[in-house]
Each structure stands twice: as C-alpha cells, then as structure tokens.
Amino acid sequence: MTSSIFTLSRIPFGLGSQKELYQRDQVPEEFKELFILRGYRSPRSSPRQCFYSIFNATNETFNFWTHFLPALYFLWRLVDMWPEMDFFGPDGRFTQPVLALMVNVILFLFMSAIAHTFNAMSDKARHVCFFLDYLAVSLYCIGAAASYKSYCIPHGLVHSSVMTLYIPVAMINSTFSVMLACQTRFMDHGIRKKLIRFVSFSWPFVWDQIPLFQRLLSCETAQCQGGGASFLWKQNIFATLSAFLYTSHMPERFSPGSFDIIGHSHQLFHIFSVLGTYAQLEGVLLDLQVNREAMMAQGGLNYDQVDNYALVRVAAVTTINAIVVIYFSLRIYRTPSPPPCTNPASVANGYIHKDGVRPISGIPQSESLLLSKPNVNASRRTSKKVE
Numbered sequence: 001m002t003s004s005i006f007t008l009s010r011i012p013f014g015l016g017s018q019k020e021l022y023q024r025d026q027v028p029e030e031f032k033e034l035f036i037l038r039g040y041r042s043p044r045s046s047p048r049q050c051f052y053s054i055f056n057a058t059n060e061t062f063n064f065w066t067h068f069l070p071a072l073y074f075l076w077r078l079v080d081m082w083p084e085m086d087f088f089g090p091d092g093r094f095t096q097p098v099l100a101l102m103v104n105v106i107l108f109l110f111m112s113a114i115a116h117t118f119n120a121m122s123d124k125a126r127h128v129c130f131f132l133d134y135l136a137v138s139l140y141c142i143g144a145a146a147s148y149k150s151y152c153i154p155h156g157l158v159h160s161s162v163m164t165l166y167i168p169v170a171m172i173n174s175t176f177s178v179m180l181a182c183q184t185r186f187m188d189h190g191i192r193k194k195l196i197r198f199v200s201f202s203w204p205f206v207w208d209q210i211p212l213f214q215r216l217l218s219c220e221t222a223q224c225q226g227g228g229a230s231f232l233w234k235q236n237i238f239a240t241l242s243a244f245l246y247t248s249h250m251p252e253r254f255s256p257g258s259f260d261i262i263g264h265s266h267q268l269f270h271i272f273s274v275l276g277t278y279a280q281l282e283g284v285l286l287d288l289q290v291n292r293e294a295m296m297a298q299g300g301l302n303y304d305q306v307d308n309y310a311l312v313r314v315a316a317v318t319t320i321n322a323i324v325v326i327y328f329s330l331r332i333y334r335t336p337s338p339p340p341c342t343n344p345a346s347v348a349n350g351y352i353h354k355d356g357v358r359p360i361s362g363i364p365q366s367e368s369l370l371l372s373k374p375n376v377n378a379s380r381r382t383s384k385k386v387e
C-alpha cells in the first residue's frame with residue numbers, strides 16, 4: 001500500500017542525483033504552485049540534491065536558467081564596459097549611477113537563480129530563499145531610479161519639486177517593498193496575498209517610471225524623443241507583459257499539467273522581465289552616451305543632473321533591507337516546529353506556518369512522519385527515498 005503511494009513520477013532525462021520527483025498532491029501546501037501538477041522536488045532536499053536538480057527536468061529548472069544565464073550576460077557586459085566607463089576614475093561620478101543599476105541587476109538575477117535552486121531544502125529554507133530574492137529585487141529599483149534621474153528624465157524636470165522627492169521616495173519604496181513582500185509569506189494563500197505581493201514589487205517600479213512616462217508621453221523635445229526613448233518604451237511593454245504573466249498564471253491556467261516543466265508562466269515572467277531589463281539598460285546607456293557627448297561639446301561634463309551618491313544610497317538601503325530580511329528570517333526560525341510525531345493519528349501535522357502547524361493534505365502517512373521531524377536522520381531518510 002505504502003509503496004504504491006510512493007510511486008513517484010520519473011523524469012527520464014535527469015542528469016543529477018534527484019531524478020524522481022513528486023506530484024502536486026505529494027508536497028506540502030507551501031510548496032505547491034498554481035496549476036503545476038508535477039515536477040516537484042522533495043521538500044526535504046539536501047543542498048547537493050538542490051544543486052544537481054538544476055540539471056534535471058523539474059518545475060524549477062528553467063526558473064533557474066532563465067535568470068542564471070542572463071546574470072552571466074549582464075556580468076560580462078559590466079566587465080566589458082568597465083574600462084570605458086571608468087567608474088572610479090576622475091569622471092566616475094558621472095557613470096556611477098549606471099554601475100549601481102548594473103550591480104543591482106546582476107544581484108537580483110543571481111539571487112533569484114539561487115532562491116529557485118535551494119528553496120526545496122525545507123519549508124523554512126524556502127521562506128529564507130525568497131526573502132533574499134525579495135531583498136535583491138527591492139534594491140534594483142534604487143539603481144534604476146538613480147540612473148533615470150542622472151540620464152533619462154527630461155531636462156525641464158531636473159529641478160522640479162517631484163524630482164527632489166524622487167530618489168528619497170524610491171529609497172523608502174525599496175524598504176517598504178521588501179517588508180511587504182516578506183510579510184506576504186506569513187499570509188494564507190489567496191488573491192489577497194497575491195495582490196499584496198504584486199503591489200510590493202510593482203509600486204516601486206511604477207514610481208521609478210513616473211518621470212519617464214512624462215518624457216515618453218508628453219515631451220516632444222529632441223532629448224525626450226531621441227537617445228534611449230525607443231528602448232524605454234520596449235522596457236515598459238516587456239514589464240507590462242511580465243506583470244500580466246505573473247498575475248494570470250497563463251498558459252498553465254488553461255491546461256494544468258501541460259507546462260509543468262517547460263513553458264509555465266513563471267518561466268515566461270522571468271524571460272520577459274529579463275528582456276525588459278535588457279531594454280532598460282540599453283536605453284539608459286544610450287541616454288548616458290547622448291548626454292555625455294552633448295556636455296563634452298559644450299565644454300565638459302556637468303554633474304547638475306547626476307545622482308552623485310548613487311552607490312552610497314545603494315549601500316545604505318542594502319544595509320537597511322538586509323536588517324529587514326534578517327528580522328523576517330529570525331521570525332521564521334523562531335516559529336515553533338511541529339511537535340515530534342509519535343502518534344500516527346497526529347501525522348497530519350507537517351510544516352511551519354504562522355500558526356505553527358498546518359496539515360499536509362495528500363502526503364502519504366509515512367512521508368508525513370518524515371517531514372514532521374526536522375532532524376538530520378529524517379532528512380537522510382527522505383533523501384534516500386528520493387534518490
């Protein structure tokens with residue numbers, strides 16, 4: 001009976017150590033993804049199993065690669081542009097905002113790849129992985145705001161009252177974003193949780209874009225319509241598409257089970273967000289180049305519009321947001337674990353939630369016993385069963 005329950009879906013072309021995967025009704029609620037029916041890793045995977053799973057066909061594999069490979073690309077771009085940009089040379093103040101943007105882009109892509117790789121180690125590790133992911137995403141909007149202010153906004157807006165608030169509000173948004181996103185991991189599944197998390201990511205992005213909307217929609221000057229304008233349009237189109245995919249869960253919504261490994265909405269969300277980031281970077285670099293050439297033609301670089309403290313701001317917000325993430329991580333690890341399971345009648349315990357314990361529906365009884373004991377032996381026994 002038990003062995004038949006433990007029949008796991010086998011994905012034949014796995015290269016790593018975790019070749020046998022779980023179906024949706026075999027993993028705890030917290031690990032389930034909407035409309036994804038198979039390809040789940042063991043919720044008690046070891047770090048080694050998690051690492052090798054990136055070479056297997058799991059429902060997380062392409063989530064990893066769709067951010068890891070672009071991270072390498074942007075890292076290469078940064079190394080390639082370093083000599084020309086001379087970030088810490090005499091004119092470094094002029095180019096440092098784009099360095100802040102690139103570092104944050106690379107960081108959020110790498111952090112996302114890491115979170116998608118190691119989130120199957122335990123329920124608590126899953127939360128912490130995504131806290132770190134949210135941290136990196138929250139920092140990204142600071143680098144973007146610094147770059148927009150320095151190179152992309154219409155010259156007529158530079159000394160407006162909105163622009164005096166622009167960067168400080170972007171910094172507050174960043175911390176607000178990571179706090180709200182982390183808090184959603186303590187909420188019950190549902191539309192409210194999804195909506196709040198969406199707002200936590202989208203509002204900082206929208207705030208960053210406000211002066212760009214002014215430029216793209218209502219400014220007719222050569223500066224506004226030239227330079228990186230077409231790339232900044234594309235960025236907003238890709239961002240809208242990625243937001244749509246994130247919230248709609250399409251295409252898997254229409255055919256649950258058909259896109260479990262390749263083609264589900266989170267992978268497409270990753271791809272479109274990378275395309276948006278690429279367009280954003282190209283737009284910012286083009287604007288930087290146009291501004292620099294115009295200034296040099298007039299006698300030299302002008303730092304009037306440049307955010308001179310971009311790197312300092314990023315460092316300050318990183319520190320504050322890291323403290324927020326440490327707070328939420330401690331909160332997760334202080335949440336009482338389910339009691340050791342000695343009575344088969346109480347095996348419907350399982351994993352950590354804000355209330356301490358939540359039932360695991362659909363988990364075979366013996367597997368629930370393993371999941372309920374967060375100790376080394378339990379992990380080994382679970383791993384053995386999966387390998």
Ligand SMILES: [Zn+2]
Binds near residue numbers: 063112116266270
């Ligand atoms: Zn992701």
